[in-house]
Amino acid sequence: MRKLPMVLLATAALPMAVNAANTEFSFGGFIKMDAMLSTYSDGDIAPANIGRDFYVPSTIPVGGQDEGADLDYSAKSTRLNMKTVTTLEDGETVTGFIEMDFLSSPGGTEVVSNSYNPRLRHAFFKYDGLTAGQTWTTFMNTGALPETVDFLGPSESSVFVRQTQFRYTMGDFDLAIENPETTVDGAVSDDGMLPDFVARYNIKSGNSNFAVAALVRQLSYEDAVNNVDSTTAMGFGINVSGKIMIGGDDLKLSLTSGTGVGRYVGLGAVTDANLVNGDLKASKTTAAFIAYRHHWTSKLRSTAMYSMLTADYDSAAPTTSTTDISSVRVNLMYNPVEPITYGVEYSMATREIDNGANGDMSRLQVSAKYSF
Template sequence: MAGIAGHGIANANEQREAALEQRVNELERQLHELMADVKAQRAAPPAMAPAVAASAPLPKATATVGGKPMIQETTITPGANPNTTFRVGGFVKADFMATRTGDGQLADGATGRALYVPSQIPVGGKSTGTDYDADAKFSRFNLGIDTVTDGGDKLGAFFEMDFFGNALGTQVSTNTYGVTLRHAYAYWNGWLAGQTWSNFMDVAALPEAVDFIGPTDGVIFVRQSQLRYTDGGFSVSIENPETTIIPNGGGATVQSDRGAIPDVTARYGWKGAWGSFGVGALVRDLRIDRLATSTTGALKDDTIAGAVTVGGKWNMGSSDDLRYQLTLGSGFSRYIGLGITGDSGLDSDGSLDTLDGAAGYVAWRHMLTSKLRTNVMYARSQYDNNVVATGPSATKSVQSLRANIFYSPYPKLDIGAELMYGQREIESGANGDLMRLQFTTKYSF
């Protein structure tokens, strides 16, 4: 029995060894076939490669939506429509400035300490020294959402904020400021609804300045809510109305938020390799409607006002361009230079007397090198006040001259310096001036 058992075990071992040898042989055969395939692929002619690549799907990084690269497979706005792109941008800007006023002193915390405000130039005071200010509150960020439908319709929205709000902390320690809304609008094809630059304004003609605005004395500069329609070079809008009034006999300008008729604007522009040129028109209904008080009678009146503007940018070769604007009209001061004076004066009988005026600027830009450029600009506006209504302290004219230089060692990084001189004259003949040296650094993203 023991011999029979030993003989059975020996047969089983022989069978296992035979099966193992068969598997090893099969693996060797498959390996030889795989190596032969690899050699054949390496030996294939190069002409076959493009045909294979052409039949393969494009990688996700090269796909586009509405002409823009798709940088991710899943949208950053998961609740958005299909074919939606998302963008973020802005810049960090720091300003350092020394300001000298010759006929009075700018108040602590005045807006004119952070940017040039022509109406705040002191007049008729004593000469003062120099004030130094520094801040980063003009830094900003923005968000954009754009959609292109399968049918070719375009829609989207845009938000932009900066930090030029009221101070939330003192300069002693925190220097914090509130976030402020600059732009907030939605668009659908040629329609736009929300807050952005006034349609009366030519943004493309604005020169480059270290100051927040630049040619403030003569430039149209307004952001407000509106409903706008654009078709090619033509655009028309209805915009938020607001009337500014100089009290009878003079004094600080007051605002009237009355009226049922919006400001109406229309613009037509042309552009090409030579530059751009635009013509705009503005029609307004100035209105006051106030109940009587214990010291003043009831006020109720309205009048029509309007203005026209022309301006643009002229490319003078590869290294120079000229930017300009001229605005003429009546009752349009709110749109010029952060409200240099009132749109109207208040007569003794409580009626509105619109103020005629003219405003404009010219700016020359020269590229010294690919990284170094300079701008020189002059701006002015003047107003025909009815002194009986406005008093002798109403602003008659403002003007400024400035020159700057910018150095961009890398794309999106700007280092600039600017010297400006501004002057304000009132109806009595008194005047005041302001001189400012300002440095800035700005990194855009």
């Protein structure tokens, strides 16, 4: 991040400078260009689909008759953020953070302008152990995510959710109440009356780190239009993840297992529950990845990884539900100078649904990124 003196801020906006005399502002982010050549065994992905921007497992076509192929260029993952640190009279600090990018948002077409609306990623502040606002779910360990050219990489097995929450940190313990959302038969039900409860214990040993997180949530569904009474079920999940240093290399891994945790893992590839005879039947999910990064030189490195997800549903659930996804990928990352990273990555993925239909995807992706 780049820090701006208060004199410059005062020149641009005097009232803000007066009200924030004890606040330090930092700005950061990156500019990233991606080019992807994708092939599909059983169909194609529509031009506006988010699966054309990065790997979203549930978008892999299955059961089609024809092969598909796409070539995509994009700078939508470009990111901007601002951090503030306000020093109080007692010496304590309040930290604020806001970040946006341009993925998963509407805007101009690729025909002329390629204009895309910004979207909110993070908006939170921290004070005296409390974090309030929108940021990564406490169920997620960002330190275990491997380095990839793709936006996320092992998407099917990664816990990956940003949402509004209250989190309290006590040393190595994190306790949080977070926004509840339930996916039922693939649709979102916004009827939850209890927050999702998360507890996480963080373990550090030298440059290695681990985290053990537990999730308890109430699944809820009501459909007044179709005369479906309110019904609930309980969801439980656990995630164990971390990074192990092996000399100058690192091994990253994650294991998630639970009932009714579908939206927390795999970018929503698995629905939280199915509605069966008026009752919610929670799905069961197990997902894991392992990734090894090797440094060839001080400027050149590679990561190889394997990722998988399996899901089980009630026997009366729709037969189009995703049951198995797996992927492998390998990349090469190069830093000619510190702020610039060039990357190339090849990945293969397979998706299968409950009726046995399946499909494959192969993708070659290159990127150029300037961080500031």
